[in-house]
Amino acid sequence: MERSWDEELPDCYYKQNQPCLIKPSSPTPHHMLYLSNLDDQKFLRFSIKYLYLFQNSLPIDLLKLSLSKVLVDYYPLAGRLKSSHHHHELEHDEDEHDEHENEDEHDDKLQVDCNGEGAIFAEAFMDMSAQQFLQVSHKPNKSWRKLLVKVDAPTFLDIPPLLVQVTNLRCGGMILCTAINHCLCDGIGTSQFLNAWAHLTKKPTDILPITPFHSRHVFKLQSPSSHLPLIHQAFTKNVPNHTLNQDLQSQLLVPASLIYTPSSVLKLKNQCLPSIKCTTFEILASHTWRSWVKSLDLAPSLEVKLLFSVNIRNKLVPKIPKGYYANGFVLACAKTNVKDLVGGNLYRVVRLVQEAKSSLNDDSINGIVELLDDKSIKTDLNASLVISQWSRFGLEDLDFGEGKPLHMSPLTSDIYCLFLPVIGDSNAIRVLMSLPENVVSRFEYYMNDFTD
Incomplete structure (x- = not known):
């Protein structure tokens, strides 16, 4: 029977003591990371949320271990966003387009407090098979949000930059969902991180194929020009x-x-x-x-x-x-x-x-x-x-x-x-x-x- 794309997914059952924090496996630099003007656009104040469906699941402990290892190189993802002034009152809503902060709020510049606090990791079970999900996977619907842990945070800034949920399925498959704060990276960066995590899961003792370069000073204004820049059409x-x-x-x-x-x-x-x-x-x-x-x-x-x-x-x-x-x-x-x-x-x-x-x-x-x-x-x-x-x-x-x-x-x-x-x-x-x-x-x- 053909399943409808807007069919409600079954509920997720979370394991006890979930979600938990995954910290980098060894000490990481502790500093405030400057965000460039390209990172710090109002337009990017939301999380990029990916969903992956796999035929076979992996041991949760293995995924947690490799995540803690990859966070050593990608340590800003284990940090927390901070406003350059602390009187932020940003709006937060679970809707993707409402997750952008309220337009009239403070125009503070954001930075990342690289404090190694950790990424949020949740483990759940859903009574569905990978093939059943595949049949409804043509278009996302609202019930898919069950597949990503919801963080109870007063503002967008209070949501950790990286959220992960692994949902095991009845058939032995799994769904992996991640939310990565767009202020920290774009789609190319997200792919670079996810593939680095996958690499260390397969080859725990390997070095990463690409070493992430975190400094944004390539886009730091040295001295503003005397003329006002023209407003670009975008x-x-x-x-x-x-x-x-x-x-x-x-x-x-x-x-x-x-x-x-x-x-x-x-x-x-x-x-x-x-x-x-x-x-x-x-x-x-x-x-x-x-x-x-x-x-x-x-x-x-x-x-x-x-x-x-x-x-x-x-x-x-x-x-x-x-x-x-x-x-x-x-x-x-x-x-x-x-x-x-x-x-x-x-x-x-x-x-x-x-x-x-x-x-x-x-x-x-x-x-x-x-x-x-x-x-x-x-x-x-x-x-x-x-x-x-x-x-x-x-x-x-x-x-x-x-x-x-x-x-x-x-x-x-x-x-x-x-x-x-x-x-x-x-x-x-x-x-x-x-x-x-x-x-x-x-x-x-x-x-x-x-x-x-």
């Missing part, structure tokens, strides 16, 4: 009282999930030939942005934006050190009005995306870092689609010694759009995002339409 100083994204979030959101194989990507690329050559990301981002705007039925004159993360680890001179464990991306921004986006050819949209990408050079990246020193500058989420690429980080290759995962996804779906890897087809991409219930079928219709 940011704004004047947040409108009422935004399209707030409108969307106030409605009942339902996830849409679509898989693009190389042949469907080729159909999209063929629409742009001979005018333009493009990457898979560029064509898929352009098609998704246009489908999103078409499905929302917006005013033709409204200016809409596409914001997408661009890895800058190899873009800057001098280069960022190998293993840089922090946020090493900036948001590129393409913008146009609804009429031109919906009415024009797909290759024109691709050109906007390519121009947004190529405008990110040393000067503009340094300008963004300087701009973010002003805490009243916010990411412009008014009529913007935000796309985050998770499909090229090796997240789907995570192997603790019992084989690669049967499934990998975020724990929750949000109005941000994710490009995810597809287990078993390294060339396919899954597009996942949430939309108001009455919009989803229109969005899926446009996303499956390969004619221009």
Whole structure:
């Protein structure tokens, strides 16, 4: 029998004395870790929550031991976030998009107190088999939150940077969920950490393939320039009282999930030939942005934006050190009005995306870092689609010694759009995002339409 994606999961039963703290297995540096302006954006004050399903479980003691070992190198994850002034009153809510702190609160700079307090680790059991979960794994739903321990914390700052829950299943399989504070690292960093943990689980006496580099001083402003940096298109100083994204979030959101194989990507690329050559990301981002705007039925004159993360680890001179464990991306921004986006050819949209990408050079990246020193500058989420690429980080290759995962996804779906890897087809991409219930079928219709 086909199971419905929104089916409620059974409850998790926690082992006694759970959750517990896992501290680094040997002494680690004790200091305040400076966060760069790229780490310390309001936009990133939430946790990246991953879910992995494995056919076979591992002994819990082995996972705890290897976690305590990997936290020696990744010691900031065992620390605690602190505000540079201690009078923080940040809002915290379990909803992903509500987890961002209240916009009107203090604009304090955050730092990490590397005190070795430890990561939160919970062990649970769920009366379900791996195959049963696989049948409902197409789209996340609210009941998946049971799979990650909930920390009773008054504010976002009080939640430890790393939460882990291992849920053993009836069949001998397991679900691993992790929440990693986005202020400490981006998707590349998260993948680097998870793969390091898996590596030490398999080979406890080995050294890590990549040594994490924690210092963020590569992005520390030496002396602010005399001129005011131009406000980059992805940011704004004047947040409108009422935004399209707030409108969307106030409605009942339902996830849409679509898989693009190389042949469907080729159909999209063929629409742009001979005018333009493009990457898979560029064509898929352009098609998704246009489908999103078409499905929302917006005013033709409204200016809409596409914001997408661009890895800058190899873009800057001098280069960022190998293993840089922090946020090493900036948001590129393409913008146009609804009429031109919906009415024009797909290759024109691709050109906007390519121009947004190529405008990110040393000067503009340094300008963004300087701009973010002003805490009243916010990411412009008014009529913007935000796309985050998770499909090229090796997240789907995570192997603790019992084989690669049967499934990998975020724990929750949000109005941000994710490009995810597809287990078993390294060339396919899954597009996942949430939309108001009455919009989803229109969005899926446009996303499956390969004619221009």
